[in-house]
Amino acid sequence: MSQRTVFFISDGTGITAETFGNAILAQFEFKPRHVRLPFIDSVDKAHQAIRQINHAAEVEGKRPIVFTTLVNMEILAVIKTHCNGMLLDMFGMFVAPLESELGIKSNHRVGRFSDASKSKEYDDRIEAINFSLAHDDGQSNKDLAGSDVILVGVSRSGKTPTSLYLAMQYGLKASNYPLIPEDFERRQLPPALVPHRKKIFGLTIAPERLSQIRNERRPHSTYASLANCRHEIHEAEAMMRREGIRWLSTTTKSIEEISTTILQEIRPERLEY
């Protein structure tokens, strides 16, 4: 199959256009070339975008797919009139019906954060990222009480990327705390965690997958051996069962899926919005 290009056009970052467009494209066995055209916020830039799109149309002999989240109607009109692509106007499709449903006009504002430095929601996200970094891998017991959630699990079970995702996407203060062989010998939760049991969520993983991941870091080590991974996982799961900790297996799950599941289970009050 010959090449075909997909464009993502936005007056802002284009992240919404790309997230949504990629989700739609994942429905098709189809590997197009992707071109991101963010910050198209003037008629001049719209014409530059049109030149790129029409050039691709000519070279490829097929009209490009163009996802847009443009909110500026003048710029959108220019693109609609001149571009030889298949235009999928993602906002146009939904904004008009919502205007009539809600009985209010849309404000055609670009992006969620018009001035990030003045947004409380934005500040909270940055604070959550800093918090999660400071409380990565049991680095600090200080202020564990301030966590919205504390992830526990053996080394390389997925705690760190999940904590960071929870912070970045949801502004959640997510700490994480490793379960280590000493904890298994004592057959007890790490003492620092005991007062915060209600906020704890466990991650586990199939020993085979864990061994594979650990081997990438420390090849042929005892740490990475399948026997050791089996032992640690067995002990960690036994501990979580004994302590009544909710947990899930990360083996085949993405950080998005893990985070969404945790959020459903934990339902932190400050995220009711």
Added chain:
Amino acid sequence: MSQRTVFFISDGTGITAETFGNAILAQFEFKPRHVRLPFIDSVDKAHQAIRQINHAAEVEGKRPIVFTTLVNMEILAVIKTHCNGMLLDMFGMFVAPLESELGIKSNHRVGRFSDASKSKEYDDRIEAINFSLAHDDGQSNKDLAGSDVILVGVSRSGKTPTSLYLAMQYGLKASNYPLIPEDFERRQLPPALVPHRKKIFGLTIAPERLSQIRNERRPHSTYASLANCRHEIHEAEAMMRREGIRWLSTTTKSIEEISTTILQEIRPERLEY
């Protein structure tokens, strides 16, 4: 204005539904209650969702707004038939026109990562997150050459959250390296950075905003004082100008905006996809 609820329904995580729905809702001066209903992957769960939606409709006396990215047609049909909400079917709107444009059928697959452990793209993202964490704040000079981008700037100019976002969203190996008073005295780039000049991108920030951010961490310190922030920013900008480093001001920008701009400037080859 009385309460009104917005639901986000998905067979997967619902992150696409929520990202896109929130972008649409940001077009309206309207503060609804948000309810996330992920993993609606059976007719049974669809009926539970319908009960929640219809309950909200009754209590609030207004039909809820329902964003869905359901790809399972049977489940979508159940919701369409029984729910008393305003259904905004985000996939239905675009998948059918794309099927006829591309001449292929959609596969109704849930999510981008059906089994994360088998996806190269997913592995690359996790590796990038680990890389960025290991190379945060000049922690390691090892393998700086492996970076796609190296962010430089004074302490608290936004380097860390931006690196993590670049890694998480785009799978970019983003290091960051602080510019400190010693560098300004020597009037030279940190020596570790010199071989990698082409990958460097600078972040700066208005001294007033920097002083405010630093004061939250270390109140009344010299470090946070406006005079010191002015001095550091003046020196950092002079150095970046002298060294021919591209840079931007993060003062009013979100990490999404900063990251998108960097990506436009750096255009790493491995991100051509």
